[in-house]
Amino acid sequence: MLKEIYLSMGIKSEVYDYCEKIIGSLKERFDEIDQMAEINQLKVLDALRKNQVSEACLMGTTGYGYNDIGRDTLEKVYSDIFHTEDALVRPQITCGTHALALSLAANLRPGDELISPVGKPYDTLEEVIGIRESKGSLKEYGISYKQVELKEDGYFDYDAIKNAISDKTKMVTIQRSKGYLSRPSYGVKEIGELIKFIKNIKPDIICQVDNCYGEFVEDIEPSDVGADLVVGSLIKNPGGGLAPIGGYIAGRKDLIENCAYRLTSPGLGKEVGASLEVLRSFYQGIFLAPTVTASALKTAVFAANVYENLGFKVIPSGAEERHDIIQAITLGSKEKIIAFCEGIQSASPVDSHVSPEPWAMPGYDSDVIMAAGAFVSGSSIELSADGPIKEPYNVYFQGGITFPHGKFGIVSSLNKLYESNLVSLP
Ligand SMILES: *Cc1c(COP(=O)(O)O)cnc(C)c1O
Numbered sequence: 001m002l003k004e005i006y007l008s009m010g011i012k013s014e015v016y017d018y019c020e021k022i023i024g025s026l027k028e029r030f031d032e033i034d035q036m037a038e039i040n041q042l043k044v045l046d047a048l049r050k051n052q053v054s055e056a057c058l059m060g061t062t063g064y065g066y067n068d069i070g071r072d073t074l075e076k077v078y079s080d081i082f083h084t085e086d087a088l089v090r091p092q093i094t095c096g097t098h099a100l101a102l103s104l105a106a107n108l109r110p111g112d113e114l115i116s117p118v119g120k121p122y123d124t125l126e127e128v129i130g131i132r133e134s135k136g137s138l139k140e141y142g143i144s145y146k147q148v149e150l151k152e153d154g155y156f157d158y159d160a161i162k163n164a165i166s167d168k169t170k171m172v173t174i175q176r177s178k179g180y181l182s183r184p185s186y187g188v189k190e191i192g193e194l195i196k197f198i199k200n201i202k203p204d205i206i207c208q209v210d211n212c213y214g215e216f217v218e219d220i221e222p223s224d225v226g227a228d229l230v231v232g233s234l235i236k237n238p239g240g241g242l243a244p245i246g247g248y249i250a251g252r253k254d255l256i257e258n259c260a261y262r263l264t265s266p267g268l269g270k271e272v273g274a275s276l277e278v279l280r281s282f283y284q285g286i287f288l289a290p291t292v293t294a295s296a297l298k299t300a301v302f303a304a305n306v307y308e309n310l311g312f313k314v315i316p317s318g319a320e321e322r323h324d325i326i327q328a329i330t331l332g333s334k335e336k337i338i339a340f341c342e343g344i345q346s347a348s349p350v351d352s353h354v355s356p357e358p359w360a361m362p363g364y365d366s367d368v369i370m371a372a373g374a375f376v377s378g379s380s381i382e383l384s385a386d387g388p389i390k391e392p393y394n395v396y397f398q399g400g401i402t403f404p405h406g407k408f409g410i411v412s413s414l415n416k417l418y419e420s421n422l423v424s425l426p
Contacts, residue, residue: 011412011415012415014418015411016411018426019306022309023407026301026305029298036217036219036294038290040219043290044077047076047077047080050080053283057074060274061275062274064274065272065274070275074282074283074286075087075088078286083224086256087251088248088256088259088263088270089246089248090275091282096247099249100125100208101128102249102263103231103249103255105262107170107208107259109170110142110143112143113143113170115145115146115171116146116147116173117161118148119150121175122210125210130143131147144168148160150183155190161197162201169202170205173208173209173210174227176213176214176323176324177326180396182315185213185316185322187321188214188323191222192226199226207226207229209227213324213326213398214323215232215237216290217322217325228252228255229252230250230251231249235376235379237381239281240287241285242281243285294403295406296398296399298407299403304318310426312331312332314327326397332393333422336393336422337369337389337395338357338369340371340416341385341387342355343412344371344384344412345372345373348372348383352373354373365390366388368386368389369387372384383397383398383401
Protein backbone atom coordinates (compact mmCIF):
# COMPACT_ATOMS: atom_id res chain seq x y z
CA MET A 1 0.00 0.00 0.00
CA LEU A 2 2.65 2.52 1.10
CA LYS A 3 4.92 1.36 -1.68
CA GLU A 4 2.21 2.02 -4.26
CA ILE A 5 1.87 5.58 -3.03
CA TYR A 6 5.64 6.08 -3.22
CA LEU A 7 5.70 4.69 -6.77
CA SER A 8 2.79 6.93 -7.77
CA MET A 9 4.82 9.89 -6.47
CA GLY A 10 7.70 9.08 -8.80
CA ILE A 11 9.98 6.96 -6.59
CA LYS A 12 11.64 3.98 -8.28
CA SER A 13 10.82 0.57 -6.87
CA GLU A 14 14.51 -0.33 -6.19
CA VAL A 15 15.02 2.95 -4.29
CA TYR A 16 11.96 2.34 -2.15
CA ASP A 17 12.97 -1.25 -1.35
CA TYR A 18 16.51 -0.22 -0.40
CA CYS A 19 15.26 2.56 1.88
CA GLU A 20 12.70 0.30 3.56
CA LYS A 21 15.46 -2.15 4.40
CA ILE A 22 17.39 0.67 6.08
CA ILE A 23 14.30 1.76 8.03
CA GLY A 24 13.85 -1.81 9.19
CA SER A 25 17.28 -1.75 10.80
CA LEU A 26 16.62 1.44 12.77
CA LYS A 27 13.79 0.36 15.08
CA GLU A 28 15.90 0.48 18.23
CA ARG A 29 17.42 3.86 17.41
CA PHE A 30 13.98 5.28 16.74
CA ASP A 31 12.66 3.89 20.03
CA GLU A 32 15.44 5.68 21.90
CA ILE A 33 14.62 8.94 20.11
CA ASP A 34 10.92 8.50 20.97
CA GLN A 35 11.79 7.96 24.61
CA MET A 36 13.81 11.16 24.65
CA ALA A 37 10.87 12.99 23.08
CA GLU A 38 8.61 11.65 25.81
CA ILE A 39 10.91 12.86 28.58
CA ASN A 40 11.15 16.30 27.01
CA GLN A 41 7.43 16.46 26.22
CA LEU A 42 6.67 15.99 29.91
CA LYS A 43 9.31 18.56 30.87
CA VAL A 44 7.62 21.12 28.62
CA LEU A 45 4.09 20.17 29.69
CA ASP A 46 5.09 20.43 33.33
CA ALA A 47 6.37 23.96 32.78
CA LEU A 48 3.13 24.95 31.00
CA ARG A 49 1.02 23.51 33.83
CA LYS A 50 3.11 24.96 36.62
CA ASN A 51 2.81 28.46 35.18
CA GLN A 52 -0.94 28.09 34.67
CA VAL A 53 -0.90 29.06 31.03
CA SER A 54 -4.41 30.20 30.18
CA GLU A 55 -6.25 31.27 27.06
CA ALA A 56 -5.48 34.90 27.91
CA CYS A 57 -1.75 34.09 27.55
CA LEU A 58 -2.27 33.28 23.87
CA MET A 59 -3.53 36.79 23.05
CA GLY A 60 -0.96 39.39 22.18
CA THR A 61 -0.53 43.02 23.01
CA THR A 62 0.15 46.05 20.79
CA GLY A 63 1.99 49.33 21.22
CA TYR A 64 4.39 49.39 24.16
CA GLY A 65 3.27 45.97 25.28
CA TYR A 66 3.01 46.82 28.99
CA ASN A 67 1.56 44.04 31.14
CA ASP A 68 1.83 41.45 28.41
CA ILE A 69 0.82 38.46 30.52
CA GLY A 70 1.34 35.98 27.68
CA ARG A 71 4.89 37.17 27.02
CA ASP A 72 5.82 37.28 30.71
CA THR A 73 4.35 33.83 31.37
CA LEU A 74 6.11 32.34 28.33
CA GLU A 75 9.41 33.63 29.69
CA LYS A 76 8.68 31.82 32.96
CA VAL A 77 7.87 28.67 31.00
CA TYR A 78 11.25 28.86 29.24
CA SER A 79 13.00 29.46 32.59
CA ASP A 80 11.39 26.31 33.96
CA ILE A 81 12.28 24.21 30.92
CA PHE A 82 15.91 25.32 31.03
CA HIS A 83 16.02 25.45 34.85
CA THR A 84 17.25 29.04 34.85
CA GLU A 85 16.35 32.07 36.95
CA ASP A 86 15.00 34.05 34.03
CA ALA A 87 14.57 34.15 30.26
CA LEU A 88 14.00 36.54 27.39
CA VAL A 89 11.84 35.08 24.59
CA ARG A 90 10.89 37.68 22.05
CA PRO A 91 9.82 38.23 18.45
CA GLN A 92 12.02 41.36 18.58
CA ILE A 93 15.04 39.02 18.68
CA THR A 94 15.24 38.54 14.93
CA CYS A 95 17.31 35.35 14.65
CA GLY A 96 19.93 33.20 16.37
CA THR A 97 22.81 35.50 15.47
CA HIS A 98 20.92 38.44 16.94
CA ALA A 99 20.26 36.53 20.18
CA LEU A 100 23.96 35.69 20.51
CA ALA A 101 25.10 39.20 19.61
CA LEU A 102 22.62 40.62 22.11
CA SER A 103 23.77 38.42 24.94
CA LEU A 104 27.44 39.21 24.28
CA ALA A 105 26.99 42.95 23.82
CA ALA A 106 24.74 43.16 26.88
CA ASN A 107 27.16 41.45 29.23
CA LEU A 108 30.57 42.65 28.06
CA ARG A 109 32.01 46.11 28.67
CA PRO A 110 34.95 47.97 27.10
CA GLY A 111 38.21 46.41 28.25
CA ASP A 112 36.66 42.97 28.81
CA GLU A 113 37.83 39.90 26.97
CA LEU A 114 35.74 37.16 25.35
CA ILE A 115 37.13 33.66 24.73
CA SER A 116 35.86 30.89 22.48
CA PRO A 117 37.44 27.77 24.01
CA VAL A 118 36.07 25.57 21.20
CA GLY A 119 37.80 27.00 18.14
CA LYS A 120 36.15 29.02 15.43
CA PRO A 121 32.56 30.07 16.17
CA TYR A 122 29.65 30.04 13.72
CA ASP A 123 30.37 32.15 10.62
CA THR A 124 27.98 34.97 11.44
CA LEU A 125 29.62 35.49 14.84
CA GLU A 126 32.88 36.45 13.17
CA GLU A 127 31.39 39.83 12.34
CA VAL A 128 29.64 40.15 15.70
CA ILE A 129 32.93 39.66 17.51
CA GLY A 130 35.05 41.52 14.97
CA ILE A 131 37.18 38.57 13.86
CA ARG A 132 36.16 39.86 10.44
CA GLU A 133 36.07 43.67 10.48
CA SER A 134 32.51 44.84 10.77
CA LYS A 135 30.64 47.98 11.77
CA GLY A 136 29.30 47.74 15.31
CA SER A 137 31.37 44.71 16.25
CA LEU A 138 32.42 44.03 19.85
CA LYS A 139 35.94 44.90 18.76
CA GLU A 140 34.82 48.43 17.86
CA TYR A 141 33.67 48.82 21.46
CA GLY A 142 37.05 47.78 22.86
CA ILE A 143 36.15 44.21 23.70
CA SER A 144 38.98 41.84 22.89
CA TYR A 145 38.68 38.24 21.75
CA LYS A 146 40.77 35.10 21.98
CA GLN A 147 40.13 31.77 20.38
CA VAL A 148 41.55 28.51 21.67
CA GLU A 149 41.86 26.00 18.85
CA LEU A 150 40.60 22.47 19.32
CA LYS A 151 42.91 19.49 19.54
CA GLU A 152 43.29 17.31 16.51
CA ASP A 153 40.52 14.98 17.67
CA GLY A 154 38.11 17.94 17.78
CA TYR A 155 37.98 18.13 21.58
CA PHE A 156 39.02 20.75 24.13
CA ASP A 157 42.66 21.72 24.66
CA TYR A 158 42.47 22.19 28.42
CA ASP A 159 46.08 23.39 28.83
CA ALA A 160 45.67 26.04 26.16
CA ILE A 161 42.33 27.14 27.65
CA LYS A 162 43.97 27.54 31.05
CA ASN A 163 46.75 29.63 29.50
CA ALA A 164 44.31 31.80 27.60
CA ILE A 165 42.26 32.85 30.63
CA SER A 166 43.42 36.13 32.18
CA ASP A 167 42.16 38.77 34.61
CA LYS A 168 40.43 40.42 31.67
CA THR A 169 38.44 37.33 30.72
CA LYS A 170 34.82 38.17 31.43
CA MET A 171 32.95 35.68 29.29
CA VAL A 172 33.34 32.50 27.24
CA THR A 173 31.08 31.37 24.42
CA ILE A 174 30.75 27.65 23.74
CA GLN A 175 29.04 26.39 20.59
CA ARG A 176 27.23 23.09 21.17
CA SER A 177 26.52 22.18 17.54
CA LYS A 178 29.30 21.82 15.00
CA GLY A 179 27.19 23.89 12.63
CA TYR A 180 28.86 23.61 9.24
CA LEU A 181 32.31 22.58 10.51
CA SER A 182 33.70 19.08 10.59
CA ARG A 183 34.43 18.96 14.32
CA PRO A 184 32.15 16.91 16.58
CA SER A 185 29.07 18.42 18.17
CA TYR A 186 29.39 18.35 21.94
CA GLY A 187 27.22 16.47 24.39
CA VAL A 188 25.77 18.40 27.30
CA LYS A 189 27.90 16.42 29.78
CA GLU A 190 31.08 17.33 27.88
CA ILE A 191 30.07 20.98 27.92
CA GLY A 192 29.47 20.68 31.66
CA GLU A 193 33.01 19.40 32.21
CA LEU A 194 34.43 22.29 30.20
CA ILE A 195 32.42 24.85 32.18
CA LYS A 196 33.52 23.30 35.46
CA PHE A 197 37.15 23.48 34.36
CA ILE A 198 36.80 27.14 33.40
CA LYS A 199 34.98 28.12 36.60
CA ASN A 200 37.66 26.38 38.65
CA ILE A 201 40.23 28.72 37.17
CA LYS A 202 38.12 31.88 37.42
CA PRO A 203 34.70 31.41 39.04
CA ASP A 204 33.20 34.69 37.83
CA ILE A 205 33.60 33.99 34.11
CA ILE A 206 30.19 34.11 32.44
CA CYS A 207 29.73 30.89 30.47
CA GLN A 208 27.41 31.24 27.48
CA VAL A 209 26.36 28.31 25.31
CA ASP A 210 25.20 28.72 21.71
CA ASN A 211 22.44 26.12 21.95
CA CYS A 212 21.28 26.34 18.30
CA TYR A 213 20.11 22.98 16.90
CA GLY A 214 20.72 21.27 20.25
CA GLU A 215 17.50 21.88 22.19
CA PHE A 216 15.63 18.71 23.23
CA VAL A 217 18.15 16.37 21.60
CA GLU A 218 19.16 15.25 25.12
CA ASP A 219 17.24 15.13 28.38
CA ILE A 220 19.35 17.89 29.92
CA GLU A 221 20.37 21.29 28.55
CA PRO A 222 23.66 23.18 29.06
CA SER A 223 21.96 25.30 31.74
CA ASP A 224 21.64 22.08 33.78
CA VAL A 225 25.43 21.70 33.86
CA GLY A 226 26.56 25.18 34.81
CA ALA A 227 25.99 27.41 31.77
CA ASP A 228 25.05 30.93 32.88
CA LEU A 229 23.33 31.65 29.57
CA VAL A 230 21.83 29.45 26.83
CA VAL A 231 20.94 31.08 23.55
CA GLY A 232 19.03 29.96 20.47
CA SER A 233 16.69 30.64 17.57
CA LEU A 234 12.95 29.99 17.47
CA ILE A 235 13.02 29.05 13.80
CA LYS A 236 15.08 26.04 14.84
CA ASN A 237 14.20 23.39 17.46
CA PRO A 238 12.35 25.30 20.21
CA GLY A 239 9.90 26.98 17.82
CA GLY A 240 8.57 23.55 16.90
CA GLY A 241 8.18 24.63 13.26
CA LEU A 242 5.39 27.03 14.22
CA ALA A 243 7.16 30.13 15.54
CA PRO A 244 7.46 32.49 12.55
CA ILE A 245 10.34 34.53 14.07
CA GLY A 246 12.20 34.97 17.33
CA GLY A 247 15.03 34.04 19.62
CA TYR A 248 15.55 33.20 23.27
CA ILE A 249 18.14 33.72 25.97
CA ALA A 250 17.72 31.85 29.27
CA GLY A 251 20.00 32.19 32.26
CA ARG A 252 21.00 34.04 35.40
CA LYS A 253 18.65 36.86 36.39
CA ASP A 254 21.24 39.66 36.38
CA LEU A 255 22.55 38.63 32.96
CA ILE A 256 19.06 38.39 31.44
CA GLU A 257 18.31 41.82 32.87
CA ASN A 258 21.35 43.17 31.01
CA CYS A 259 20.06 41.54 27.81
CA ALA A 260 16.63 43.12 28.25
CA TYR A 261 18.11 46.59 28.77
CA ARG A 262 20.20 46.12 25.66
CA LEU A 263 17.33 44.74 23.55
CA THR A 264 14.88 47.52 24.40
CA SER A 265 16.41 50.39 26.31
CA PRO A 266 18.06 51.18 29.62
CA GLY A 267 15.25 51.82 32.05
CA LEU A 268 12.67 49.90 30.03
CA GLY A 269 14.10 46.36 29.93
CA LYS A 270 11.60 43.52 29.94
CA GLU A 271 8.61 45.77 30.59
CA VAL A 272 8.09 46.70 26.93
CA GLY A 273 7.95 44.75 23.69
CA ALA A 274 4.48 43.97 22.36
CA SER A 275 4.02 40.37 21.30
CA LEU A 276 1.47 41.24 18.57
CA GLU A 277 0.08 37.97 17.18
CA VAL A 278 2.91 35.52 17.74
CA LEU A 279 2.27 34.13 21.21
CA ARG A 280 -0.03 31.28 20.23
CA SER A 281 2.61 29.97 17.82
CA PHE A 282 5.38 30.39 20.43
CA TYR A 283 3.39 28.39 23.01
CA GLN A 284 2.21 25.75 20.60
CA GLY A 285 5.69 25.60 19.08
CA ILE A 286 7.49 24.92 22.35
CA PHE A 287 4.79 22.36 23.18
CA LEU A 288 5.48 20.50 19.91
CA ALA A 289 9.26 21.06 19.95
CA PRO A 290 10.24 17.75 21.64
CA THR A 291 8.46 15.59 19.04
CA VAL A 292 9.40 17.87 16.15
CA THR A 293 13.05 17.62 17.20
CA ALA A 294 12.61 13.85 17.39
CA SER A 295 11.31 13.81 13.80
CA ALA A 296 14.33 15.80 12.65
CA LEU A 297 16.63 13.41 14.52
CA LYS A 298 15.02 10.33 12.98
CA THR A 299 15.33 11.92 9.54
CA ALA A 300 19.03 12.61 10.18
CA VAL A 301 19.71 9.07 11.42
CA PHE A 302 17.82 7.61 8.46
CA ALA A 303 19.76 9.74 5.98
CA ALA A 304 23.09 8.88 7.59
CA ASN A 305 22.37 5.18 7.24
CA VAL A 306 20.95 5.42 3.71
CA TYR A 307 24.08 7.17 2.42
CA GLU A 308 26.66 5.44 4.63
CA ASN A 309 25.50 2.06 3.32
CA LEU A 310 26.15 3.29 -0.20
CA GLY A 311 29.77 4.10 0.69
CA PHE A 312 29.51 7.85 1.34
CA LYS A 313 31.22 9.44 4.32
CA VAL A 314 28.65 10.82 6.73
CA ILE A 315 29.14 13.00 9.83
CA PRO A 316 27.94 11.92 12.33
CA SER A 317 28.07 8.26 11.31
CA GLY A 318 24.95 6.15 11.09
CA ALA A 319 25.50 4.58 14.51
CA GLU A 320 26.89 7.55 16.45
CA GLU A 321 25.11 9.23 19.34
CA ARG A 322 23.53 12.59 18.34
CA HIS A 323 24.04 15.96 19.95
CA ASP A 324 22.25 18.08 17.34
CA ILE A 325 20.01 17.71 14.29
CA ILE A 326 22.54 18.48 11.53
CA GLN A 327 23.72 15.77 9.16
CA ALA A 328 26.62 16.15 6.75
CA ILE A 329 27.13 13.85 3.77
CA THR A 330 30.25 13.98 1.64
CA LEU A 331 28.78 13.45 -1.81
CA GLY A 332 32.02 14.14 -3.65
CA SER A 333 30.83 15.99 -6.76
CA LYS A 334 28.88 19.03 -7.88
CA GLU A 335 26.40 16.91 -9.84
CA LYS A 336 25.56 14.83 -6.78
CA ILE A 337 25.04 17.87 -4.56
CA ILE A 338 22.69 19.40 -7.13
CA ALA A 339 20.74 16.15 -7.53
CA PHE A 340 20.45 15.73 -3.75
CA CYS A 341 19.12 19.26 -3.28
CA GLU A 342 16.71 18.90 -6.21
CA GLY A 343 15.33 15.79 -4.54
CA ILE A 344 14.80 17.57 -1.21
CA GLN A 345 13.23 20.60 -2.92
CA SER A 346 10.81 18.49 -4.96
CA ALA A 347 9.67 16.81 -1.73
CA SER A 348 8.89 20.13 -0.03
CA PRO A 349 5.38 21.22 0.98
CA VAL A 350 6.03 24.72 -0.41
CA ASP A 351 7.81 25.51 -3.70
CA SER A 352 8.10 21.86 -4.68
CA HIS A 353 7.82 22.92 -8.33
CA VAL A 354 10.94 25.10 -8.36
CA SER A 355 14.44 23.83 -8.98
CA PRO A 356 17.29 25.05 -6.79
CA GLU A 357 20.47 26.30 -8.46
CA PRO A 358 23.94 27.13 -7.17
CA TRP A 359 24.60 30.87 -6.80
CA ALA A 360 27.19 33.21 -5.35
CA MET A 361 25.62 33.96 -1.97
CA PRO A 362 27.02 36.96 -0.10
CA GLY A 363 29.39 35.92 2.64
CA TYR A 364 30.43 32.62 1.05
CA ASP A 365 33.64 31.96 -0.82
CA SER A 366 32.06 29.56 -3.32
CA ASP A 367 28.70 29.06 -5.04
CA VAL A 368 26.10 27.52 -2.73
CA ILE A 369 22.99 25.53 -3.56
CA MET A 370 20.09 25.50 -1.12
CA ALA A 371 16.93 23.45 -0.92
CA ALA A 372 14.25 24.97 1.26
CA GLY A 373 10.55 24.68 0.71
CA ALA A 374 9.46 25.84 4.12
CA PHE A 375 6.33 27.41 5.59
CA VAL A 376 8.56 29.78 7.57
CA SER A 377 11.15 31.39 5.33
CA GLY A 378 14.65 30.17 6.16
CA SER A 379 13.40 27.84 8.87
CA SER A 380 15.90 25.07 9.39
CA ILE A 381 13.79 22.87 11.65
CA GLU A 382 11.83 22.26 8.46
CA LEU A 383 13.50 19.92 5.97
CA SER A 384 16.27 21.91 4.29
CA ALA A 385 19.68 21.34 2.75
CA ASP A 386 22.58 23.36 1.53
CA GLY A 387 25.78 22.54 -0.21
CA PRO A 388 28.76 24.77 -0.90
CA ILE A 389 30.00 23.88 -4.40
CA LYS A 390 33.59 23.14 -3.45
CA GLU A 391 35.78 20.30 -2.16
CA PRO A 392 34.95 17.97 -0.51
CA TYR A 393 31.41 18.54 -1.85
CA ASN A 394 29.57 18.16 1.43
CA VAL A 395 25.86 18.61 1.67
CA TYR A 396 24.48 19.65 5.07
CA PHE A 397 20.91 19.06 5.85
CA GLN A 398 18.61 19.27 8.79
CA GLY A 399 15.02 19.24 9.85
CA GLY A 400 11.86 17.45 8.97
CA ILE A 401 9.00 18.52 11.23
CA THR A 402 7.33 15.16 10.67
CA PHE A 403 9.26 11.95 10.11
CA PRO A 404 7.07 10.73 7.21
CA HIS A 405 7.97 13.94 5.41
CA GLY A 406 11.67 13.79 6.32
CA LYS A 407 11.76 10.19 5.12
CA PHE A 408 10.10 11.06 1.83
CA GLY A 409 12.61 13.90 1.35
CA ILE A 410 15.59 11.60 1.81
CA VAL A 411 14.07 8.90 -0.41
CA SER A 412 13.48 11.59 -3.06
CA SER A 413 17.08 12.77 -2.83
CA LEU A 414 18.34 9.25 -3.41
CA ASN A 415 15.82 8.78 -6.21
CA LYS A 416 17.24 11.82 -8.03
CA LEU A 417 20.78 10.51 -7.67
CA TYR A 418 19.69 7.08 -8.87
CA GLU A 419 17.72 8.37 -11.85
CA SER A 420 20.73 10.45 -12.91
CA ASN A 421 22.98 7.39 -12.72
CA LEU A 422 25.04 9.03 -9.97
CA VAL A 423 24.72 6.09 -7.56
CA SER A 424 24.13 2.39 -7.85
CA LEU A 425 22.17 0.45 -5.25
CA PRO A 426 23.42 -2.72 -3.56
C1 LIG B 1 21.89 28.80 13.08
C2 LIG B 1 23.00 29.00 14.00
C3 LIG B 1 23.40 30.27 14.42
C4 LIG B 1 22.81 31.54 13.86
O1 LIG B 1 21.46 31.56 13.77
P1 LIG B 1 20.70 32.39 12.64
O2 LIG B 1 19.30 32.25 13.10
O3 LIG B 1 20.96 31.76 11.32
O4 LIG B 1 21.18 33.79 12.71
C5 LIG B 1 24.41 30.36 15.33
N1 LIG B 1 25.04 29.27 15.78
C6 LIG B 1 24.70 28.03 15.40
C7 LIG B 1 25.44 26.85 15.93
C8 LIG B 1 23.67 27.85 14.49
O5 LIG B 1 23.33 26.63 14.11
